[in-house]
Amino acid sequence: MRRLPVFLLLDTSGSMFGEPIEQVKNGVQMLVSALRQDPYALETAFLSVITFDSNATEKVPLTELTAFQVPALTAQGATSLGDALSLVADVASKQLAKTTATTKGDWKPMVFIMTDGAPTDDWKKGLGRFQQEKWGVVVGCAVNKGDATVLQQIAGDAVVRLDTSDHSAMAKFFKWVSASVSSNSKAVETAGKEVEGLDQLPPPPPEIKVVV
Amino acid sequence: MAAINSLGTRNEQRQPLHKFLLGNRDLIQADPARIVLPLLRCLAEIHAEGKSHGAVCAQRLICAPNGDFDVALFRHRIGWDDALTAAETYYGYPNGQGVTMEEQQQRDKQALANVLHLLMLGHEVPPPPTRLNVSILSRLGEDSAWPQGFVSLVEHLLTVDGLEPTPELDALIHALSPPAPTQTPPPVPESSLPEIPTTPAAQALAPAPAEITLPEEATPDLEPPAPPLAAELADETPPGLPSDAEPPPVPPAVTSRDFPSPPPLPSYPVRLPNATVGREYSGNVLSHLATGALTFASFEPVSALPEGLTTNGISITGSPLQAGEYEIPAACLIQGADPDRPDKLLRTLQITINADPRSLWKNLASDTTSLFWKPDTDTGSLGDSPHLVAAASLRGRSHAHVGSCRDDDFSLAWFPQSGWYVLTVADGAGSAKYSRQGAKIACAKVKEHFSSLLGENGQDTLTPLTEAWAADADSADKRQMVKGELYNQFGRAAYAARKAIEDQANESQATLRDFHTTLIITLARPMATGGWLIAAFSVGDGGAAVVGVPDGATCLLTQPDGGEFAGQTIFLTMKEVLATGEGIMNRIKFALVPQFDALVLVTDGISDPKFNSESALADPAEWQELWTELQPLVRDATTRDQAAESLLEWMNFFSPGHHDDRTIAILCETHLPSKP
Numbered sequence: 001m002r003r004l005p006v007f008l009l010l011d012t013s014g015s016m017f018g019e020p021i022e023q024v025k026n027g028v029q030m031l032v033s034a035l036r037q038d039p040y041a042l043e044t045a046f047l048s049v050i051t052f053d054s055n056a057t058e059k060v061p062l063t064e065l066t067a068f069q070v071p072a073l074t075a076q077g078a079t080s081l082g083d084a085l086s087l088v089a090d091v092a093s094k095q096l097a098k099t100t101a102t103t104k105g106d107w108k109p110m111v112f113i114m115t116d117g118a119p120t121d122d123w124k125k126g127l128g129r130f131q132q133e134k135w136g137v138v139v140g141c142a143v144n145k146g147d148a149t150v151l152q153q154i155a156g157d158a159v160v161r162l163d164t165s166d167h168s169a170m171a172k173f174f175k176w177v178s179a180s181v182s183s184n185s186k187a188v189e190t191a192g193k194e195v196e197g198l199d200q201l202p203p204p205p206p207e208i209k210v211v212v
Numbered sequence: 213m214a215a216i217n218s219l220g221t222r223n224e225q226r227q228p229l230h231k232f233l234l235g236n237r238d239l240i241q242a243d244p245a246r247i248v249l250p251l252l253r254c255l256a257e258i259h260a261e262g263k264s265h266g267a268v269c270a271q272r273l274i275c276a277p278n279g280d281f282d283v284a285l286f287r288h289r290i291g292w293d294d295a296l297t298a299a300e301t302y303y304g305y306p307n308g309q310g311v312t313m314e315e316q317q318q319r320d321k322q323a324l325a326n327v328l329h330l331l332m333l334g335h336e337v338p339p340p341p342t343r344l345n346v347s348i349l350s351r352l353g354e355d356s357a358w359p360q361g362f363v364s365l366v367e368h369l370l371t372v373d374g375l376e377p378t379p380e381l382d383a384l385i386h387a388l389s390p391p392a393p394t395q396t397p398p399p400v401p402e403s404s405l406p407e408i409p410t411t412p413a414a415q416a417l418a419p420a421p422a423e424i425t426l427p428e429e430a431t432p433d434l435e436p437p438a439p440p441l442a443a444e445l446a447d448e449t450p451p452g453l454p455s456d457a458e459p460p461p462v463p464p465a466v467t468s469r470d471f472p473s474p475p476p477l478p479s480y481p482v483r484l485p486n487a488t489v490g491r492e493y494s495g496n497v498l499s500h501l502a503t504g505a506l507t508f509a510s511f512e513p514v515s516a517l518p519e520g521l522t523t524n525g526i527s528i529t530g531s532p533l534q535a536g537e538y539e540i541p542a543a544c545l546i547q548g549a550d551p552d553r554p555d556k557l558l559r560t561l562q563i564t565i566n567a568d569p570r571s572l573w574k575n576l577a578s579d580t581t582s583l584f585w586k587p588d589t590d591t592g593s594l595g596d597s598p599h600l601v602a603a604a605s606l607r608g609r610s611h612a613h614v615g616s617c618r619d620d621d622f623s624l625a626w627f628p629q630s631g632w633y634v635l636t637v638a639d640g641a642g643s644a645k646y647s648r649q650g651a652k653i654a655c656a657k658v659k660e661h662f663s664s665l666l667g668e669n670g671q672d673t674l675t676p677l678t679e680a681w682a683a684d685a686d687s688a689d690k691r692q693m694v695k696g697e698l699y700n701q702f703g704r705a706a707y708a709a710r711k712a713i714e715d716q717a718n719e720s721q722a723t724l725r726d727f728h729t730t731l732i733i734t735l736a737r738p739m740a741t742g743g744w745l746i747a748a749f750s751v752g753d754g755g756a757a758v759v760g761v762p763d764g765a766t767c768l769l770t771q772p773d774g775g776e777f778a779g780q781t782i783f784l785t786m787k788e789v790l791a792t793g794e795g796i797m798n799r800i801k802f803a804l805v806p807q808f809d810a811l812v813l814v815t816d817g818i819s820d821p822k823f824n825s826e827s828a829l830a831d832p833a834e835w836q837e838l839w840t841e842l843q844p845l846v847r848d849a850t851t852r853d854q855a856a857e858s859l860l861e862w863m864n865f866f867s868p869g870h871h872d873d874r875t876i877a878i879l880c881e882t883h884l885p886s887k888p
């Protein structure tokens with residue numbers, strides 16, 4: 001079966017401590033609950049959570065939605081975004097199936113990167129590694145003071161901003177992520193083709209501003 | 213309020229944690245849990261940094277004005293926006309005790325466990341235990357629930373990395389866990405909570421690490437003793453209490469105070485692996501309950517299990533019936549419990565039951581008034597042909613889910629004048645709004661073209677050339693002649709189909725792209741030699757094959773148009789497809805076969821789930837397997853129409869991730885007589 005891999009790269013640096021990290025957890029839970037109601041996503045989408053603070057960690061390897069459990073997240077340390085980009089690239093190159101004469105490959109992965117700061121590591125090196133792999137839609141989300149210009153170099157036009165990290169804003173973001181995953185799941189199962197850019201995803205709600 | 217965290221004074225104020233807390237007794241008495249939680253987090257963070265001696269470091273937390281310890285505040289203590297680095301966290305502090313980092317961290321944990329124990333149980337002197345007890349009791353019994361996840365955090369911290377359980381930890385977990393509700397709560401004994409051992413735990417504890425040893429004499433820098441308890445409690449009485457509630461009397465009376473229905477305490481949640489409706493589930497609960505310190509002999513659910521699941525007290529098994537998020541309180545029997553302590557703990561088992569993916573698919577009828585509507589299913593068979601020719605087409609679940617139309621189509625023909633069979637299937641692109649009509653036109657036009665060629669009054673150019681080749685199969689020239697004529701006829705059929713679609717697009721003020729469709733055409737005719745000529749032309753995915761040819765070599769008649777990442781196909785309606793002669797020629801395959809079991813055409817709604825890869829699609833054995841599945845349907849049919857119906861029914865098979873329209877057309881020998 002061709003999987004639609006979805007990678008969530010979540011900033012768990014010290015600045016996310018408290019309310020923000022709790023809301024991220026709630027958001028991931030919401031995301032999974034919503035996708036479990038969607039027959040396309042339930043059969044196609046595989047979810048992975050990679051967190052980055054002083055290091056990047058694969059908290060949940062690519063897991064089918066039925067088996068997915070929200071990981072424990074704690075906020076601490078610095079913002080090693082570059083490390084996270086390298087890690088997700090390594091995971092993708094090791095775990096994703098390419099289409100060959102004998103196997104049908106996975107769909108191109110979706111990547112959602114959420115950060116509330118600026119990278120503290122050599123993120124360009126990570127970006128270089130990241131760009132060696134093939135990706136579907138890559139969306140950056142800058143929360144609060146998150147550095148949107150860095151995200152733009154990673155995700156191109158597909159960068160959005162949340163001005164707050166409160167419950168309502170986070171809920172809206174993850175709901176939109178869920179809708180995006182749903183719509184891509186449907187695209188691959190019906191049209192046989194992945195969504196390629198932000199403009200092909202459902203329009204984000206007004207609280208989620210597209211950074212231009 | 214203790215102000216301990218200016219950088220300049222920190223070092224002078226270095227002292228064991230318990231001493232600090234005793235010296236700042238107002239913090240403890242305000243709310244021990246509120247202090248302990250950030251302490252635990254802080255220690256966890258310090259350990260996560262690969263450092264130790266957190267019991268000391270934890271002192272560096274800043275006390276917020278309300279008495280909270282706040283890690284975030286700590287980080288910003290001198291106005292830095294950045295998170296604290298590991299080096300800073302540790303700056304100027306001695307290493308913890310122990311040789312390896314692991315040992316040091318374990319010491320930290322033991323030290324903190326002891327401090328927690330003191331805080332929670334109040335077994336320490338001075339001050340008199342009752343002071344702390346009452347404070348905790350008032351918290352436990354009344355307004356404030358323990359912070360969410362508190363107990364699990366303690367457990368996690370103290371049992372992480374598979375460290376050996378300690379007596380301190382056991383005592384702590386027992387003390388923190390609310391009793392299982394199946395137990396009748398005993399009357400609150402003097403100076404003690406129901407689940408607290410009557411012997412002072414400090415005595416029951418293993419020798420505490422040096423750090424925790426209480427000073428023999430009061431240190432001069434300790435703050436003066438806190439004010440009398442009664443006054444303190446009266447001040448703290450939460451507004452939610454009934455107005456007639458007696459202020460809790462001094463120690464002895466406190467113990468007899470009634471808590472008629474204390475609010476349920478959140479018990480340590482244990483998440484079990486997810487289940488799915490209709491699928492056999494088996495989860496060993498005990499292995500999930502076990503912590504580094506405690507193992508359990510059995511458990512007993514306090515409320516009903518989700519429908520369909522049962523338990524033997526060790527695991528949960530069965531096939532769940534109802535999707536949802538479930539929380540099941542369970543009384544868990546501790547293995548080898550200390551007789552002085554409660555033998556059961558209440559745990560909350562959490563389990564997610566996924567819906568059966570099949571149940572999530574809706575089946576909405578398509579809108580019969582929509583432009584180019586077609587029925588959600590279609591079947592067809594030829595009544596007069598010597599061989600059985602049958603086809604079926606079924607709307608995919610993805611379309612049924614949203615009530616949209618089937619995009620696939622097919623056409624069947626047999627021309628008695630020439631003996632040729634023409635079977636065609638087409639798959640309209642899911643992303644094109646009128647592709648259902650594109651597929652329909654394509655199939656109809658192909659049939660029309662070959663009818664004019666091979667039917668009544670047709671100028672049949674194919675038969676003489678193919679017969680000539682069949683009679684002299686080794687002749688390259690004759691083969692070449694056949695090839696040329698197939699090129700002409702397939703090309704014209706495809707052009708005619710595309711032209712008709714173009715006309716339709718213009719008429720509907722739409723673009724050709726709105727009508728994107730794939731196309732597979734197969735021709736077949738029995739030759740005078742006894743063999744058959746089979747030929748095919750294809751654009752896009754899906755596949756056609758001739759199954760059961762003796763030499764096994766001739767099989768796939770189509771060339772899949774796929775890219776590196778799956779799902780990229782091309783359509784008849786694309787300009788480049790018929791642009792060059794070579795391009796058209798590459799789409800044609802033909803062969804003479806001595807005999808065969810069946811000619812089978814499928815759209816990708818069938819080829820995707822049934823063939824794992826392009827190489828599988830080219831493998832005669834894989835097609836043979838498909839035919840083995842189909843053959844009984846045809847064999848057992850009593851009429852030709854029924855054979856088609858059986859094919860339609862068969863196409864309902866469920867394959868995760870494959871919910872496209874499905875269309876199949878077959879040609880094979882049959883016992884069913886043809887109608888005159």
